[in-house]
Amino acid sequence: MPVPDWSPIESAPRPTLTELFAADDNRLAALAHDVAGIQFDFAKTHLTPDLVSAFATLAEQAGFADKRAALFGGEAVNVTEGRAAEHTAERGEGAAASVDRARAQHQRMRAVIDAIEAEAFGPIRHVLHIGIGGSALGPELLVSALGHEGMRYDVAIVSNVDGVALETALDQFDPEATLIAVASKTFTTTETMLNAESALGWLAEAGVDDPYGRVIALTANPEKAVEWGVDETRILPFSDSVGGRYSLWSSIGFPAAMALGWDAFEELLEGAAAMDRHFRLTEPTGNVAMLAAFADLYYTQVRGAETRGVFAYDERLALLPSYLQQLEMESNGKSVTAEGAPLGRPSAAITWGGVGTDAQHAVFQLLHQGTHLVPVEFVAVREGGDALSEAHHRQLLLNAFAQGAALMAGKPHEDGARAYPGNRPSTTLLLDTLDARTLGALIAFYEHRTFTNAALLGINPFDQFGVELGKEMAKAADAGDLDFDASTNELIRLALG
Numbered sequence: 001m002p003v004p005d006w007s008p009i010e011s012a013p014r015p016t017l018t019e020l021f022a023a024d025d026n027r028l029a030a031l032a033h034d035v036a037g038i039q040f041d042f043a044k045t046h047l048t049p050d051l052v053s054a055f056a057t058l059a060e061q062a063g064f065a066d067k068r069a070a071l072f073g074g075e076a077v078n079v080t081e082g083r084a085a086e087h088t089a090e091r092g093e094g095a096a097a098s099v100d101r102a103r104a105q106h107q108r109m110r111a112v113i114d115a116i117e118a119e120a121f122g123p124i125r126h127v128l129h130i131g132i133g134g135s136a137l138g139p140e141l142l143v144s145a146l147g148h149e150g151m152r153y154d155v156a157i158v159s160n161v162d163g164v165a166l167e168t169a170l171d172q173f174d175p176e177a178t179l180i181a182v183a184s185k186t187f188t189t190t191e192t193m194l195n196a197e198s199a200l201g202w203l204a205e206a207g208v209d210d211p212y213g214r215v216i217a218l219t220a221n222p223e224k225a226v227e228w229g230v231d232e233t234r235i236l237p238f239s240d241s242v243g244g245r246y247s248l249w250s251s252i253g254f255p256a257a258m259a260l261g262w263d264a265f266e267e268l269l270e271g272a273a274a275m276d277r278h279f280r281l282t283e284p285t286g287n288v289a290m291l292a293a294f295a296d297l298y299y300t301q302v303r304g305a306e307t308r309g310v311f312a313y314d315e316r317l318a319l320l321p322s323y324l325q326q327l328e329m330e331s332n333g334k335s336v337t338a339e340g341a342p343l344g345r346p347s348a349a350i351t352w353g354g355v356g357t358d359a360q361h362a363v364f365q366l367l368h369q370g371t372h373l374v375p376v377e378f379v380a381v382r383e384g385g386d387a388l389s390e391a392h393h394r395q396l397l398l399n400a401f402a403q404g405a406a407l408m409a410g411k412p413h414e415d416g417a418r419a420y421p422g423n424r425p426s427t428t429l430l431l432d433t434l435d436a437r438t439l440g441a442l443i444a445f446y447e448h449r450t451f452t453n454a455a456l457l458g459i460n461p462f463d464q465f466g467v468e469l470g471k472e473m474a475k476a477a478d479a480g481d482l483d484f485d486a487s488t489n490e491l492i493r494l495a496l497g
């Protein structure tokens with residue numbers, strides 16, 4: 001395979017965004033695409049048809065088409081762990097055997113949900129979902145994005161080992177009407193297991209007979225769940241080849257399927273599948289995940305951007321930036337290639353962000369006038385989620401669009417403090433509506449964008465060894481091994497005696 005040659009991209013002319021618009025009447029048609037109910041507008045980035053074609057060549061040199069085929073074909077693309085990455089099979093797009101396996105697991109999940117609805121577990125009204133990282137962020141995003149108009153059950157998602165988090169959730173719930181979903185791919189994560197034990201203790205203290213009978217385990221390690229005390233019939237397994245941060249499509253999505261209903265969960269999968277097909281079958285020039293990754297790479301590799309800002313101009317998507325932080329940073333925050341060689345170039349950007357319009361009054365100062373280049377992403381929804389006057393949604397959307405226009409156009413002023421340099425890039429994702437299908441497509445888009453970034457950088461986006469060292473050290477401290485540095489030992493002594 002040829003070594004990817006970045007020089008045509010690095011040496012490409014660098015007109016300003018305003019110049020790019022002035023020079024090409026077709027710019028919008030070339031760089032804005034409507035896919036699966038979402039308008040993806042890359043026109044306010046520095047991508048040009050020439051740059052897109054240079055990136056397409058780079059993708060060829062990086063063996064992108066084969067890597068993508070290997071992903072969908074269920075090959076062991078997670079080379080460091082010798083595993084496939086089969087999140088697309090969960091939505092019906094993948095190797096036939098994996099798709100069948102996922103369907104069977106979904107059917108089992110649906111049967112358990114039907115049994116809960118039929119009150120086989122008693123009069124359940126509350127679902128306490130305990131999990132962390134990928135076992136929490138996905139379901140939490142789904143529930144908060146889609147639950148605004150009402151949910152069939154109250155859902156609390158507890159991740160932090162800080163007891164305040166669990167206490168706050170327990171205070172809202174009646175133990176007699178609470179089901180506990182313990183979500184952990186490995187079923188060994190210390191925070192989750194401690195929270196789960198405390199939740200069982202709460203049920204027992206409240207006099208609930210057989211607290212373990214109220215637990216549903218969502219895991220890729222059923223043996224561990226059985227060992228911990230969950231009956232085999234209440235385990236909803238998923239495959240080891242579905243990564244934690246890619247797992248909301250599997251049984252990890254259980255609280256969302258319960259609260260939003262099975263039809264909504266299926267629509268979520270279908271929306272994601274539509275994006276999978278788009279990603280698999282569309283040429284780079286119109287492939288929205290590839291175009292987004294090309295823009296990401298242009299800014300990190302050529303223009304020196306270290307971060308990217310994602311701003312959800314919709315309260316329902318307030319958790320999207322946190323979700324994307326795990327997806328993008330745990331996947332691509334690596335300094336070696338899949339083969340273990342030094343990366344030799346910047347890895348993916350640091351993802352951060354917030355909610356518009358709030359963020360405009362807090363952090364946008366730096367975006368407009370700071371010295372850092374921060375490509376910005378606006379995510380908005382054409383159809384508002386509120387029943388108030390139209391004025392709210394109109395103002396929300398106009399603010400999002402005006403920010404993008406202002407970042408690009410800038411405004412000169414003789415007083416430097418009042419000048420806006422402009423030429424600052426942004427992308428806008430405009431969803432037709434925020435329903436399960438469109439949200440599924442949106443999340444799948446981000447997964448494929450992350451994959452494309454990784455493929456072109458040569459990174460394995462499916463492992464996360466970087467999180468292990470700190471966990472090991474915390475365990476060592478818990479076991480009484482205080483042989484740390486002087487600073488750490490003193491902190492432990494001061495805090496814990």
Ligand SMILES: O=P(O)(O)OC[C@H]1O[C@](O)(CO)[C@@H](O)[C@@H]1O
Pocket residue numbers: 132133134135183184185186187188189192244245330464467
């Ligand atoms: O689902 P588990 O095994 O409890 O892991 C939770 C999370 O912990 C991590 O391994 C990181 O510490 C994530 O990748 C994962 O989503």
